[in-house]
Amino acid sequence: MSQQPRLISDDGDDDSLDTGIRVRGGKTPAAQLPVAEVLVETQLPHLARPFDYAVTEADDAAAQLGVRVRVRFAGRLISGFIIARKDTTDHVGELTAIERIVSDLVVLTPGLRQLCEEIADRYAGTLPDVLRLAIPPRHATAEKRARQAEPEPLGAVERRQICDELSSHPDEPPAFAAYLTAIVEWLARSGHDNAAESGDAPESVPAAESDGQAEPDDAAEPAETAAPASGPRAAMALLPGSLPGTGWIHCGLRAAARVLRTGSSVLWLVPDHRELAALEAALGDLTPLAIRLSADQGQSARWSAWVRALQGTGRLIIGTRAAAFAPADDIRLIICLDDGDENYLDQHAPYPHARQVLLSRIQHTGAAALFLDYNRTVEIQRLVRIGWMGEISYPPAVHRQRTPLCQLPPDDLPPQQRQRLPELGFQLAQAALGRTKQSPAVGPVLVQVPRAGYLPVIACAGCRAVIECPQCAGKLEAASQTGPFACRTCGFRAETFTCPQCSSHAIRSVVAGIDRTFEELGRAFPGVKVIRSGGSHIIDRVPDEPSIIVATTGAEPYADNGYALALLLDSLWPGPGLQATDRAIARRMRAACLVRSWQHGGRILLMDDDPSIRQVITDFAPVTWADEQYEARSELRFPPAVRTIGLRGERRAVAEVVAAASEAGEVWDIFAHEEPYERIIGTTIASGSAVTRRIAAEIAARSMRREESVFARVDDPDVL
Numbered sequence: 001m002s003q004q005p006r007l008i009s010d011d012g013d014d015d016s017l018d019t020g021i022r023v024r025g026g027k028t029p030a031a032q033l034p035v036a037e038v039l040v041e042t043q044l045p046h047l048a049r050p051f052d053y054a055v056t057e058a059d060d061a062a063a064q065l066g067v068r069v070r071v072r073f074a075g076r077l078i079s080g081f082i083i084a085r086k087d088t089t090d091h092v093g094e095l096t097a098i099e100r101i102v103s104d105l106v107v108l109t110p111g112l113r114q115l116c117e118e119i120a121d122r123y124a125g126t127l128p129d130v131l132r133l134a135i136p137p138r139h140a141t142a143e144k145r146a147r148q149a150e151p152e153p154l155g156a157v158e159r160r161q162i163c164d165e166l167s168s169h170p171d172e173p174p175a176f177a178a179y180l181t182a183i184v185e186w187l188a189r190s191g192h193d194n195a196a197e198s199g200d201a202p203e204s205v206p207a208a209e210s211d212g213q214a215e216p217d218d219a220a221e222p223a224e225t226a227a228p229a230s231g232p233r234a235a236m237a238l239l240p241g242s243l244p245g246t247g248w249i250h251c252g253l254r255a256a257a258r259v260l261r262t263g264s265s266v267l268w269l270v271p272d273h274r275e276l277a278a279l280e281a282a283l284g285d286l287t288p289l290a291i292r293l294s295a296d297q298g299q300s301a302r303w304s305a306w307v308r309a310l311q312g313t314g315r316l317i318i319g320t321r322a323a324a325f326a327p328a329d330d331i332r333l334i335i336c337l338d339d340g341d342e343n344y345l346d347q348h349a350p351y352p353h354a355r356q357v358l359l360s361r362i363q364h365t366g367a368a369a370l371f372l373d374y375n376r377t378v379e380i381q382r383l384v385r386i387g388w389m390g391e392i393s394y395p396p397a398v399h400r401q402r403t404p405l406c407q408l409p410p411d412d413l414p415p416q417q418r419q420r421l422p423e424l425g426f427q428l429a430q431a432a433l434g435r436t437k438q439s440p441a442v443g444p445v446l447v448q449v450p451r452a453g454y455l456p457v458i459a460c461a462g463c464r465a466v467i468e469c470p471q472c473a474g475k476l477e478a479a480s481q482t483g484p485f486a487c488r489t490c491g492f493r494a495e496t497f498t499c500p501q502c503s504s505h506a507i508r509s510v511v512a513g514i515d516r517t518f519e520e521l522g523r524a525f526p527g528v529k530v531i532r533s534g535g536s537h538i539i540d541r542v543p544d545e546p547s548i549i550v551a552t553t554g555a556e557p558y559a560d561n562g563y564a565l566a567l568l569l570d571s572l573w574p575g576p577g578l579q580a581t582d583r584a585i586a587r588r589m590r591a592a593c594l595v596r597s598w599q600h601g602g603r604i605l606l607m608d609d610d611p612s613i614r615q616v617i618t619d620f621a622p623v624t625w626a627d628e629q630y631e632a633r634s635e636l637r638f639p640p641a642v643r644t645i646g647l648r649g650e651r652r653a654v655a656e657v658v659a660a661a662s663e664a665g666e667v668w669d670i671f672a673h674e675e676p677y678e679r680i681i682g683t684t685i686a687s688g689s690a691v692t693r694r695i696a697a698e699i700a701a702r703s704m705r706r707e708e709s710v711f712a713r714v715d716d717p718d719v720l
Helices: 110-122 127-134 140-147 156-164 174-189 193-197 247-260 273-282 284-289 299-311 321-325 354-365 378-385 396-402 415-419 423-432 514-524 580-592 611-619 622-635 651-662 688-704
Strands: 035-040 050-054 067-073 076-086 100-106 233-237 265-269 290-293 316-319 331-337 368-373 390-392 405-407 445-449 457-460 476-478 485-487 507-511 530-533 548-552 565-568 603-606 643-649 667-673 678-683 710-714
Touching: 035 067, 035 127, 050 067, 100 140, 110 127, 110 321, 110 354, 110 688, 140 299, 174 247, 174 368, 174 390, 233 378, 247 265, 247 273, 247 284, 247 331, 247 368, 265 321, 265 354, 273 290, 273 316, 284 290, 290 299, 316 321, 321 354, 331 354, 354 378, 378 622, 423 565, 423 603, 445 514, 445 580, 457 476, 514 530, 514 548, 565 580, 580 611, 580 622, 603 611, 611 622, 643 651, 643 688, 651 667, 651 678, 651 688, 651 710, 688 710
Parallel strands: 233 368, 233 390, 265 316, 265 331, 290 316, 331 368, 405 603, 445 548, 445 565, 530 548, 565 603
Antiparallel strands: 035 050, 035 076, 067 076, 067 100, 457 507, 476 485, 643 678, 643 710, 667 678
16 A cells, blocks of 8 residues: 655654655655656557656656656666656566656647557557657757747737738639638637738638537547637648749738737648748748758757747748647647648558647637648548538639640540650640740740659560569569669669560660659750759759759659749559559649649640549549549548558467457458558548557567567558
8 A cells, every 4th residue: 555645743853744755776756746647758569658757856856747858777777758757666676766857848739749649549559669750859059049039029010011011812703812811810719819910801611619519530529628619720722823833832821910919829831841841942031930840850950940949939830741749839820731642641550630730729729720632632631521621712703814824735646655745735834935026925844744753664575574683583673775684572683685585685665764754854945944853862942943843753843933834754653552643733733833824824735545544634623533532442442531540460369459449449451461461451430549559558568478479550551
């Protein structure tokens, strides 16, 4: 039975509290709450729980809840976090003392801990795994410098200027002004009276007001205490208009200004460094308020930015996936660009998606939300359909005027010609480069190439058989017309080629990569500047002048005033996966949104032969596609209407985990495959949290019993 603290009279020899706690090494325990529960940073599932350590008298003041510490664990010095202080312990015998308080800075705040626990539960992971993603490695010098930083003052005049300088733009749909009005009114009701100075004309609010609305996910459970009234939430599919590719910056800043002027914080996620650089360049007077938080920062810069966000010395937090867990507690608006981008999916266990992290934050904090995109993911469309998120759309009358004119190649064009520049494409490029008498628009030309390398797929020139790797049967690629030849799968390399069927040494191109296309365009357009963007050399922006920019998908630079023409070469084969066509559409839309509108002479030549891709790009209707897909996948019980869980391990062990999961909620088999054995199960949205928590508990129990390990992956986008 645990002993209770015993008060010693001031008249006695000992004026401290006798806690009854014995500390190894004869150290003196703290007078009050001498026991700390420490969550150690371990990768073993069954050890992902708090352990009791003694707080010495010397460390008492610094050993606050949420600080990072170093403790002895299983004979090693390991990091951890104090998550509780208490009087007693169930541990029998002497307690080991905390070795060292790393810093008195409270890094694991209650809000961040709640968020990390929820993400761990949703993805059947452990809290230490999520904390490794959420809290970067410490840098002492950077921390000292960041803690000395003062918050940027924001006077009344500056508050007005923030909104006045970000005036409305003709490309904004009327519903966007209504969304801004909804933010202002919500902030005023929440006690932020400074927000009421905005003069946006009130219209019907397109975003869902919170109370009583359906929840975005089963992981977002109601809090024990009443949550504040939630802010407006909306998804907006942008059109290029007169701000090709950059309209998201203008709309996001307009919304962020309404919150920043009240002294609250804004969290803004973008997919990669290209968008981050464009956003930073457009901040203007908001730059002193901004904090950049991204994985490509060095340890010093990232920790400094993280500490500043924690302390509130910067109120506009911008970043990539790494910023999703930003520790600011007063975030009143969350903005996300292109939520379907693959960069948002973390490749470390438990593989959380940044979109889900943001949705969890929105649900629990009541923050307003704005999801901006030129595309529309089925996941966001689900939230629109269930009423959890509103929609900002353009009137049909202006839709065509603000999108480029999309043209298709002749129907009788041979398949092998789709990777090359057809006659129509050559004519359009000549006009866009100003080489014809009549040009609808003159400026840079974007050539999107789906594949890297020179010749990613080759065939024998004699028998025309596709050349395979002699070691792994993968496709061989060539670095030039004469070699060398290599296999990306197994690393095989050869300087020469001999066909195993006809003994020919000559090759022919099956698919051209960016290097071959770059070379051919240089010959086809002599005197024209040709720029390459892809691989390790990605360009952020190109000037508004006649030139040709050859880029792989995802590496397309922004163009000042937009591209006059986009040639979307080859055919993006969607592949067999459930989300393959979604991704192909998103990649084509990424290039299409960089082109000037039809009003400004923008043109697109789309070489895809997939009917779905053609329909979406020519009509610029990604929302219609997403809505149709959600309807179809709901009927078939496919994601995102349901949850999927992949379990990998020995067959009997996986079966035992599935049996345990079925006790927590409804589950069903989707499919299984061998070598290694993996079983994919589905569960309903309503049962999702209970099922994933049960799976995580079962995996931890198996780890503790040293039984066969089972690995879980929740909502893997490539599982179907």
